[in-house]
Amino acid sequence: MAHSASPNRKRWMMFWLLVVITIVINLPIILMVMNSFQTTEQLVNRTSILPHDLTLANYRYLNERTNFWTFLWNSFTVSGVSTITSAAIAALAGYALSRFRGRLITGYSRALFVVQMFPIILALIPLFMLFRSLGLINSPWSVIILYTVVHLPFATWMARAFFDTIPRELEDAALVDGCSRFGAFVRIVLPLSGPGLAAIGIFSFLFSYNEFFVANVFLRDQDAMTLPVGITMFMQQYSTDWGSLMAAATVTVIPTFILFLGIQKWITYGAVSGGVKG
Amino acid sequence: MSVRPLPAGETTTWRASAREWLRSGNSLPFCLLAPSIFLMLAVIAYPMLTGFYYGFTTGSLLKTGKFVGFDNYIRLLQSADFLHALWFSLIFAVFNVIGCYVLGLGLALLMNQDVPFRGFFRVALLLPWIVPSIVSIVSWRWMMADQHALFNQIIGLFGGSPIYFLSDEHWAIAAVIAIKIWRSFPFMMLSLLAALQGIDRSLYEAASLDGASRWNQFRYVTLPQLSNISIVLCLLMTIWTVNDFDTPWLLTQGGPANATENLVLLAYRYTFGRNDVGLGSAVSFITLAILMVLVVILLRRQRER
Structure with a gap:
């Protein structure tokens, strides 16, 4: 083969490419699940994409009200x-x-x-x-x-x-x-x-x-x-x-x-x- | 058959022969199909014919009105709402088909390679397709709802000014199309991957023996082998996109200012919003006519294969 990259290295490069694609494509679903553990105030005022101070308040609300x-x-x-x-x-x-x-x-x-x-x-x-x-x-x-x-x-x-x-x-x-x-x-x-x-x-x-x-x-x-x-x-x-x-x-x-x-x-x-x- | 009064005994022999027909194997296909034929007559054929008739009347949901001939159709052809819905249905279908075909083919080609954990990716990339429409729209809406939403925060990081995705006409159209592509590419990917795996390996071996480059192999082996299934898939996707209610309705309810209203949404608004069954039925009938043309092309294609 003319390619310098070994077939194995190429396989893992495609693997990581697919990992990134899969995460990006499923981002709406991933974010939805993470956001469900944040209160609405936390969601509106937050500074980072990752959730902090997880809470079950939304689920409690769903259940009771x-x-x-x-x-x-x-x-x-x-x-x-x-x-x-x-x-x-x-x-x-x-x-x-x-x-x-x-x-x-x-x-x-x-x-x-x-x-x-x-x-x-x-x-x-x-x-x-x-x-x-x-x-x-x-x-x-x-x-x-x-x-x-x-x-x-x-x-x-x-x-x-x-x-x-x-x-x-x-x-x-x-x-x-x-x-x-x-x-x-x-x-x-x-x-x-x-x-x-x-x-x-x-x-x-x-x-x-x-x-x-x-x-x-x-x-x-x-x-x-x-x-x-x-x-x-x-x-x-x-x-x-x-x-x-x-x-x-x-x-x-x-x-x-x-x-x-x-x-x-x-x-x-x-x-x-x-x-x-x- | 000679005409004579039926004696009492004759009815029983008719019954007997009917019973015999039912017992013999010949009636079995009919009996097996009977429940579904009945349901299709009741739920598809009957409403289709009544709907066709309603299209020529001025009815409301409460009572059927009087016959007005082609009035509804003439009114529609003169109404800006209808022409816009027709145009949006077209744009929506064309861009969605192109978008999800390109994305689906790209991913199918990637997944047709020997990648570790291929099975996992195949499942994970199908999620947008199997998630209920309401769930995906809730999450997309959150990302683009207003100037504080995620997308605008990201745009803000790069110093851009916020985009009102759902209240600007052009952005709303783009958003509906993008989300529809997101929801429908997995079907393309799955079907194209199945087709790719069905291509005879020896074609590639022959091509590489002839010294064909990777690109030429793709151009002269892969694409021609996929052309038939691709046309069928694109026609199917066009039909499904024209029929789509969930994406535009749940995202924008057809707004802003009816910018994202397709034919199905328009029929829904006329019927259930304005209580004008005549006009609503006329719009849905035109939709059916457009789809039937596509279905006939599709059936023809499939018979050729």
Whole structure:
């Protein structure tokens, strides 16, 4: 090689470059966590970027004076239920896409593609009027129904990709033994795709937990709000109370991080099959 | 089929044959798809058609109004708000796609090298993408909120005068775009890294045997191999950016003076702010039409592959 630097030295130079890039890029998140341990006065009057005199005052405030736990609970229920519904429905559809061919299947996967690109605002306007006449505004079901559909495209494509990896011979054997086609799916294929379904479920949960727009339209009552909408209330009410806002944001992000670590090895797979495959 | 009155027995045979169809394997694909087709009809198709109709009326959220033909669309084409939203959607999409593609490709190339702890960086650099929009915006807002905020303190250290990121029109547009790039580059990086790892090694071996420099290898091997996936990714990102509500809404609520209002925000403001369902639906329908053009191009591209 013409380069004077040894390959090993070059590797470590790239390593340190990536360390710097990673810190700079994640600075907003790092600062948010550090700031949550500072009171708002400390934040406004501080002289250095590093925190000093750490305090839990913001967290105490969050716990005692706000609806934070209601928001968190609402987020968990909405995300949990929509995860189950979308994973179940997507598993059925994904199996159909994996094992059958025909006009129905082709048409359906086109429709899925369109759903993924659909400007959701267009659906929200008529649905808002429909849901109001049904009394579903401020009900978790309004949001759950929307999330289930919004998750369908990526969940179905992921499910299909998992089912594709399960050999058909297993089902054929079950069919010979007198099992019905659907029976073979439930008894043979589903039990084998546990890890795949779990990954789909975590993805759906993350998306629902993070979602703001739909929840913002349908959940207008403080008792019904999920966390992202609830935090915007903090933003309006205590616009300069940065300490509490940072604490709320930090607690919000904890479940996201935990779930993300659970699926990080699937994430390329999910992004590529969910986003790019048609 | 001959026309004759159906005897009582005929209905049961119809039922029996339906039952038989359900039992046989042939109905299975339909049954498997039935729940999702039902949901898509109810939550996407029905609202789309009603929304299309609302676009031709003067309704409010409380009651549907009367039919006015193309009035809403004509009003929109004459309104400065709409033309600005259209323009901002375009700017927002173009700059975001360029920004997150360049950043994503750069990082993907870096991470495609043999770097120690590569797996750790891959996870750590995805954080901006998986953090809830509200969380990242809270933290970005704190950094640029007013003249005492972090960015302005740093600018002050270098002797600059403070910049009002969220109340100056041009800076607000720049801030929305920058934060959107920050939130969306990880997806590009991840997908491009996957594509880079899929490139056949022997192409590089052949190129270096021919004496191609590193740059020429990148120019004549890497880029052409990535071109297809890049076009698909950029189209997808354009669609997602046009559909983005969270970034501009949470950062500036479309302000100052509607400078950062895209089509989705405009539709939201007309519908839920001004209670004008007709105009809001018309804006969202135009958004759908624009996106559909992109979707058709995208589907065509994917069929070619």
